[in-house]
Amino acid sequence: MNRQSAPSLQSLFGGIIAALLVVISFNSFVVINPGQAGVLSILGKAQDGALLEGIHFKPPLVSTVDIYDVTVQKFEVPAQSATKDLQDLTASFAINFRLDPLQVVDIRRTQGTLQNIVAKIIAPQTQESFKIAAAKRTVEQSITQRTELKQDFDDALNARLAKYGIIVLDTSVIDLTFSPEFARAVEEKQIAEQRAQRAVYIAQEAEQQAQADVNRAKGKAEAQRLLAETLKAQGGELVLQKEAIEAWREGGAKMPNVLVMGGESHGGGVPFLFNLSNVETQ
Known part of the structure; x- marks a missing residue:
């Protein structure tokens, strides 16, 4: 009986030792993946030299490896x-x-x-x-x-x-x-700048309007000057007489059939006879 149990115990111990060797062999290596770096510590002391990607040996049972992520x-x-x-x-x-x-x-x-x-x-x-x-x-x-x-x-x-x-x-x-104080100051500054820009725009608009009025006045004065020169020229009275008749017609008043203008009272010129029936609208 004892002779039969002895080989059994030897087999058991052999199996245990083999298992320990397998565990130790697996524990003797560490794999560092891409994007990682490892630090080997033996009996709690960090060893020089980082473990970069790949497989590395480490003393079994007495060492550990700390893995660091070195990606972004x-x-x-x-x-x-x-x-x-x-x-x-x-x-x-x-x-x-x-x-x-x-x-x-x-x-x-x-x-x-x-x-x-x-x-x-x-x-x-x-x-x-x-x-x-x-x-x-x-x-x-x-x-x-x-x-x-x-x-x-x-x-x-x-x-x-x-x-x-x-x-x-x-x-x-x-x-x-x-700070809230600075935010309020910025807002007040922006409002002040907008008001100043508005004032400049109004001033520019007024200046442009004044210039337009000056230009219109100059144009009117020039027109009057040209009209005066026209009236001084020969036939100027005829221009006035025709404008008077047109104004009369536009006013809506009933006009006589014959209108006599000029005569000796106007400097001795030839009287001007105008048949108004010819200018009435048909």
């Missing part, structure tokens, strides 16, 4: 600052960044997880970078020079995060708001 990450970070003219300026930034795969060991040693990186590094450095950019210009310049404001912010943020192994790919200004 996006976080929205609020920031607040005072401008050059001491006005409050609030902004919200969308920051696209990724971790430098070659520096994940230092990141593991100093910051730990990605959440710690955002909370302890990116958020406060965003705030400081915004203060640097906002302090260079007034609140009004921050509006009119928004591109320059963002460029100053990007330069400051890139310089500050690079030393932590964080690569900034792009930033976007989601929102830029001002």
